[in-house]
Amino acid sequence: MKILVTGTAGFIGFHLAKRLVERGDEVVGIDCINDYYDVNLKYSRLEIAGIEKGDIEYGKPIVSKTNPNYSFIKLNLEDRDNLNRVFEQFKFDRVCNLAAQAGVRYSMENPFVYAQSNIVGFLNLLEACRNSRIEHFVYASSSSVYGLNETMPFSTSHNVDHPISLYAASKKSNELMAHTYSYLYGIPTTGLRFFTVYGPWGRPDMALFLFTKAILEGKPIDVYNEGKMQRDFTYIDDIVEGVVRVIDDVPLGNPNWDGAKPDPSNSVAPYQIYNIGNSSPVKLMDFIKSIEESLGIKAQMHLMPLQPGDVPATWANVDDLWGKLNFKPKTPISEGIHRFVAWYKKYYNIA
Numbered sequence: 001m002k003i004l005v006t007g008t009a010g011f012i013g014f015h016l017a018k019r020l021v022e023r024g025d026e027v028v029g030i031d032c033i034n035d036y037y038d039v040n041l042k043y044s045r046l047e048i049a050g051i052e053k054g055d056i057e058y059g060k061p062i063v064s065k066t067n068p069n070y071s072f073i074k075l076n077l078e079d080r081d082n083l084n085r086v087f088e089q090f091k092f093d094r095v096c097n098l099a100a101q102a103g104v105r106y107s108m109e110n111p112f113v114y115a116q117s118n119i120v121g122f123l124n125l126l127e128a129c130r131n132s133r134i135e136h137f138v139y140a141s142s143s144s145v146y147g148l149n150e151t152m153p154f155s156t157s158h159n160v161d162h163p164i165s166l167y168a169a170s171k172k173s174n175e176l177m178a179h180t181y182s183y184l185y186g187i188p189t190t191g192l193r194f195f196t197v198y199g200p201w202g203r204p205d206m207a208l209f210l211f212t213k214a215i216l217e218g219k220p221i222d223v224y225n226e227g228k229m230q231r232d233f234t235y236i237d238d239i240v241e242g243v244v245r246v247i248d249d250v251p252l253g254n255p256n257w258d259g260a261k262p263d264p265s266n267s268v269a270p271y272q273i274y275n276i277g278n279s280s281p282v283k284l285m286d287f288i289k290s291i292e293e294s295l296g297i298k299a300q301m302h303l304m305p306l307q308p309g310d311v312p313a314t315w316a317n318v319d320d321l322w323g324k325l326n327f328k329p330k331t332p333i334s335e336g337i338h339r340f341v342a343w344y345k346k347y348y349n350i351a
Contacts, residue, residue, distance in 0.1 A: 002026045003247065004092045006125070007099035008049070008072060009033050009042035011203050012140070012194070015240045016096065017049065017070060023244075026069045028061070028090050031099060032076045036106065037204045044347075045201055046072060061089075077121025087128045094247055097125055097139040100170075103205060104144060104309040107167040118170035119177075126181045134187065136250045138243065141175055141191040143232070143277065143314045144168035153232075153315040156193070156265035156273045165309035179271045188250045188270035192243060195277030195316045199236030199336055200343035207231075208337065211291050211299065212344050220300040221288070227303060229284040230313040232277040235336040238329030242276040245325045265320060277316025278329045290334050294341040 003020055007013035008029030020027050029049075033042050033056075043053045050064030051072045059082050064070040075082055077099055101107075101117040122139070129137045146154045148162040163169040178189040198208045214221045251272040257263065265273045292299055306312060318328045344350070 001093040002028075002090060004028050004030065004086075004090070004095045006030045006077065006095075006097045007140075009046050010098060011201055012197060012236065012239060012243075013098040014045040014049065014201060015199075015236050016098065016243055019240050019244060020247075021067050021070045024069075027071070028086070028092070029070065029072045030075045030077070030086070031072070033074055034101075036101065036103065041201075041204065061086075077124055078116050080124045080127075083124050084128055084131070087132045092132065092134060094136045095125065095129055095134050095138070096243065096247055097122065097137070100140060102167070102203070104165045104167050105307060106205075107165050107170075108309060111166050114166050114170045118167075119173055122174050122177060126177060126187070129187055130181060130185050136247065137178070137181075137187055137189045138247050139174060139178060139189070139191055140171075141193045141273070142168065142171040143193050143195040143275070143316065144311075145172045145175070145193060146314070147311070152313065153279065153317040154275065155317040156275055156320055157263050159264065164311070167309075175273060179267060179269060182267065182271040183269035186270060188252070190246050190249075190251055190272045190274065192246060193273065193275045193277075193316075194239060195232040195234045195275065195314055197234050197236055197239050199340055202236070202340060207287070208291070208340055209344075211288060212295065212341060215291065215295055215297050215299050216350060218300075220302040222304050223284065223288070223301045224304050224310060225284075225306040225312055227283075227285045227288075227301070228312065229310075230281040230315070231284065231287070232279065232281045232314045232316045233287065233333055233336070234276060234278045234316075234329050235331035235339075238278070238331050239276055242274070242321065242325070242327055242329065245327050246274065249325060274321050274325075275316040275318050276321060276329065277314070277318060278331070278333075279316050279318050280333075281313060281315040282333050287333065287337075290337045291341070293334075294338050
């Protein structure tokens, strides 16, 4: 298939594009390469994919030097005219949107960035998909949408009308917008609520990266909610496997969907929502212990209160993913952290 993947200079997009190309798909990647975190890491990911930094020009497709089935375009999703030109030029079969302004805390400092990237950019993609008759539009949502929900594990059948960060609200809005286009125009859409993704080439603003860096530098780590946190950490390879299976599985709509008892996870329209999580929440202190064991260094901890926008625990119910796609993540946290630490030391030349 010919697949557009947005966010391919980012963590998940980089891994997904690599996997799709390896299995024989023709992939076009888009990324604006913003400076939310170290752009050198983004350019390094692109270089691994065969895209040289010096060749990148805004709006210009570049063919990978290592695989002719991969092309990259630096582009903002808010740039509707150029985005439409890309759709017209490449005539995609399917689209996977992993581009977004990430970060819960950052959304409190820079709210308008989220409206532009996560809402306006998303709308531009939906319109392009409608005009191009795309077979399937897959997009990243987030476990953050569960907000004030306390029923564990989080199920896609639960109500998610109480987000506690603008980031989460923007992701919830994506799900609502996607359903509207599925219903009005028959565009098959699938939203994926990712649960705390980690692994090699991960984001520098995430806990694993921050903790590893600080411990190696002999600096204290900030431990929020005084360590009384739980996260359903999900390894990148499991996330990518789930995304690939979802891309291949086009929703048809549920003929038994009942508007009197509406299930938020699907619809009479060709619309579907999945959780992708390890379904095995890890205590933050156990997470830190695994990092210490992989590094062979004891962490200095700075205990802090729960931060605005953060939830104390996440836990994914993946029954739908297992029932419909026969898949659920399985990588143990100790193994995933060990692989990340090995990558981190190699990337930063640490003995």
